[in-house]
Amino acid sequence: MSAPIIRFDGVTKRFGKLVAVDNVTLDVGEREFFALLGPSGCGKTTLLRLLAGFDTPDGGRILIDGVDVSRVPPNRRPVNMVFQSYAVFPHMTVADNIAYGLKVDRVAAADRIRRVDEALALVKLDGLGARKPDQLSGGQRQRVALARALVKRPRVLLLDEPLSALDAKLRDAMRTELSALQQQVGITFVMVTHDQDEALALADRCAVMNRGLLQQVATPSDLYEYPNSRFVAGFIGSVNLFEGVLNVDEPGYAAIVVPGLAAPVHLDHGVTGATGATVWVALRPEKIELHKQGAAPAFGDAPAGHNLAAGTVERLTYLGSETWFDIDLPGGRRVRAMRPNLTRWDQESFAVGEPVWLAWRACSPIILLN
Amino acid sequence: MSGGTRMAKGPLDYLGRWPLRLWLGGVLLFLYVPLATLIAFSFNLSKRNIVWRGSTFDWYAKVFADSDLLLAFANSLTIAALSTGISLILGTLTALLLWRFRFPGKALLEGTLALPIVVPEICLGIAFLVFFADILPWPTELPWPLNLGAITIAHVSFSFSFVALVVRARLASFDRSLEDAARDLGAGEWRIFADIIVPHLRPGLIAGALLAFTLSLDDFVITFFTSGPDTTTFPIKVYSMVRFSVTPEVNAASTLLIVVTLALTAAALKLQGSAIAKTAAAG
Numbered sequence: 298m299s300a301p302i303i304r305f306d307g308v309t310k311r312f313g314k315l316v317a318v319d320n321v322t323l324d325v326g327e328r329e330f331f332a333l334l335g336p337s338g339c340g341k342t343t344l345l346r347l348l349a350g351f352d353t354p355d356g357g358r359i360l361i362d363g364v365d366v367s368r369v370p371p372n373r374r375p376v377n378m379v380f381q382s383y384a385v386f387p388h389m390t391v392a393d394n395i396a397y398g399l400k401v402d403r404v405a406a407a408d409r410i411r412r413v414d415e416a417l418a419l420v421k422l423d424g425l426g427a428r429k430p431d432q433l434s435g436g437q438r439q440r441v442a443l444a445r446a447l448v449k450r451p452r453v454l455l456l457d458e459p460l461s462a463l464d465a466k467l468r469d470a471m472r473t474e475l476s477a478l479q480q481q482v483g484i485t486f487v488m489v490t491h492d493q494d495e496a497l498a499l500a501d502r503c504a505v506m507n508r509g510l511l512q513q514v515a516t517p518s519d520l521y522e523y524p525n526s527r528f529v530a531g532f533i534g535s536v537n538l539f540e541g542v543l544n545v546d547e548p549g550y551a552a553i554v555v556p557g558l559a560a561p562v563h564l565d566h567g568v569t570g571a572t573g574a575t576v577w578v579a580l581r582p583e584k585i586e587l588h589k590q591g592a593a594p595a596f597g598d599a600p601a602g603h604n605l606a607a608g609t610v611e612r613l614t615y616l617g618s619e620t621w622f623d624i625d626l627p628g629g630r631r632v633r634a635m636r637p638n639l640t641r642w643d644q645e646s647f648a649v650g651e652p653v654w655l656a657w658r659a660c661s662p663i664i665l666l667n
Numbered sequence: 668m669s670g671g672t673r674m675a676k677g678p679l680d681y682l683g684r685w686p687l688r689l690w691l692g693g694v695l696l697f698l699y700v701p702l703a704t705l706i707a708f709s710f711n712l713s714k715r716n717i718v719w720r721g722s723t724f725d726w727y728a729k730v731f732a733d734s735d736l737l738l739a740f741a742n743s744l745t746i747a748a749l750s751t752g753i754s755l756i757l758g759t760l761t762a763l764l765l766w767r768f769r770f771p772g773k774a775l776l777e778g779t780l781a782l783p784i785v786v787p788e789i790c791l792g793i794a795f796l797v798f799f800a801d802i803l804p805w806p807t808e809l810p811w812p813l814n815l816g817a818i819t820i821a822h823v824s825f826s827f828s829f830v831a832l833v834v835r836a837r838l839a840s841f842d843r844s845l846e847d848a849a850r851d852l853g854a855g856e857w858r859i860f861a862d863i864i865v866p867h868l869r870p871g872l873i874a875g876a877l878l879a880f881t882l883s884l885d886d887f888v889i890t891f892f893t894s895g896p897d898t899t900t901f902p903i904k905v906y907s908m909v910r911f912s913v914t915p916e917v918n919a920a921s922t923l924l925i926v927v928t929l930a931l932t933a934a935a936l937k938l939q940g941s942a943i944a945k946t947a948a949a950g
Contacts, residue, residue: 351847372853384848388866397862398852442848449852 307357317343319509332500340509377446378455385430392426398449416444456488530579539578557628565659579663582635588654606655709918726919739904747883750822754879758830766838783825792892822883830875837871
């Protein structure tokens with residue numbers, strides 16, 4: 298992370314008895330695309346509104362560029378926001394909407410017109426300045442909201458669920474464009490989203506929140522591959538979770554006994570936890586390989602470096618680029634596995650009801666202590 | 668329609684059915700024939716409103732020569748203009764207060780707001796009579812238009828409720844995130860009010876003003892109890908003229924009032940139309 302531009306320092310916000318944001322300490326870097334991610338009601342929107350100035354923290358401080366802005370009203374903060382509903386002023390033309398913030402700041406008319414034109418070009422709305430918002434599509438209205446915020450040259454741009462109101466095709470295109478836009482204007486973007494794909498695709502770093510608490514702050518790949526809790530592992534992507542007991546814990550090897558699995562789960566690394574402790578094994582569906590049970594797997598019955606379990610295919614879900622398998626273990630546990638469809642026909646062609654081997658590398662499981 | 672081919676009648680083709688035509692005819696008859704008669708007889712040569720003797724503009728000349736009637740007319744317009752302006756400000760502020768804030772006694776205020784609308788006018792009239800006689804005697808020797816103060820206050824007290832209710836209804840459809848957006852872009856409270864809230868309220872403000880103006884202009888009962896000898900309004904003056912005989916002069920004066928009212932309504936509707944077109948994007 299580059300030098301921090303935003304610092305949340307032990308920020309707490311209560312609404313009555315509800316603690317919406319609970320002692321959050323967080324730095325966001327210069328030119329970073331940062332995402333606040335979490336289920337609805339987790340406090341991410343409150344955190345964004347605290348940053349914009351629409352709410353005042355009950356505890357802690359918010360610093361922008363090292364200045365405490367906790368009590369500074371929104372109209373005097375160097376941040377601008379793109380609202381979820383876009384909040385484009387319906388009685389003004391597109392150009393008047395974009396010029397509004399400059400007019401309030403008493404920017405000279407000539408300068409204002411030039412900057413509005415630049416902003417229109419930036420969001421690819423050239424020539425639509427005279428339109429009224431009701432003559433625009435949802436995507437275009439969002440561009441107006443973006444231009445209106447960016448024309449003020451804020452230090453930080455805040456985006457509240459920027460893609461949630463768009464349809465799937467447009468969302469994909471807008472995702473790419475937002476990313477390019479951030480590169481182009483070179484300022485910090487802070488985005489709130491409940492959509493993990495959106496956060497992983499756009500953000501340099503994400504903060505995962507739950508019930509007002511910061512759960513984990515990490516890059517998208519670290520969030521996915523190294524979640525620090527069952528909540529994060531389950532919220533980001535899909536996961537198979539097994540509760541087990543740490544049986545062996547050495548620097549280069551560990552084993553976890555999981556009820557319902559015939560063999561202990563072998564790991565090629567140690568776990569810093571006391572032997573005998575309860576831990577959770579998290580296994581991503583794409584990290585499970587499937588093999589026919591007729592022939593023994595190529596690597597033998599119980600190879601070092603692999604884990605093996607027997608199961609029965611209960612359901613196949615073909616999604617074009619990949620196929621999802623619901624597999625029942627003998628103990629009754631259901632496991633989800635995913636295979637990319639690497640060829641146009643599946644040589645192994647698994648069928649429902651077929652017994653299979655599930656195999657995964659000793660480095661694949663994520664061990665969670667809470 | 669009068670051609671030889673019979674047109675098939677759709678279920679919504681109401682005017683093709685004779686009972687409905689009759690109904691429509693009745694409605695038009697009772698609504699517009701009295702008005703048309705009133706206007707027609709203002710040009711009648713005869714002094715009686717029964718027989719047509721030929722047309723003349725004499726009655727209009729007489730109206731413009733009747734200084735009492737002209738004063739009453741001017742009084743009515745002045746009171747209507749003043750009470751509309753004051754009601755618009757008070758009503759809008761009340762609506763904003765009820766929409767924006769929570770405070771003790773809010774429910775009570777909301778309830779009492781509807782009182783002037785539901786309480787019979789005669790009761791309000793007597794209440795104002797007593798009020799201006801005993802509690803706040805309004806001096807009668809004030810120069811015009813200050814002598815109209817009592818009537819204006821009485822008119823404001825009932826018409827601002829209408830403004831408040833209309834504006835309140837309009838506020839309900841206001842998207843609060845527009846306010847946040849304006850604040851985020853640097854606007855303070857006054858700018859948000861002037862640039863964002865008032866444009867949204869415009870149709871409500873025009874409708875409220877129109878209501879307040881017409882309510883004041885044709886109010887008889889409350890005005891009757893609050894007017895003094897020098898502060899006669901048009902409806903009261905007409906009433907006193909009619910008590911002796913209905914002359915075409917009354918017709919002429921009424922016709923003038925109709926023209927003024929129609930012109931104002933047309934102007935307001937035109938304003939309203941452009942305001943609605945401007946805010947339609949909100950939907």
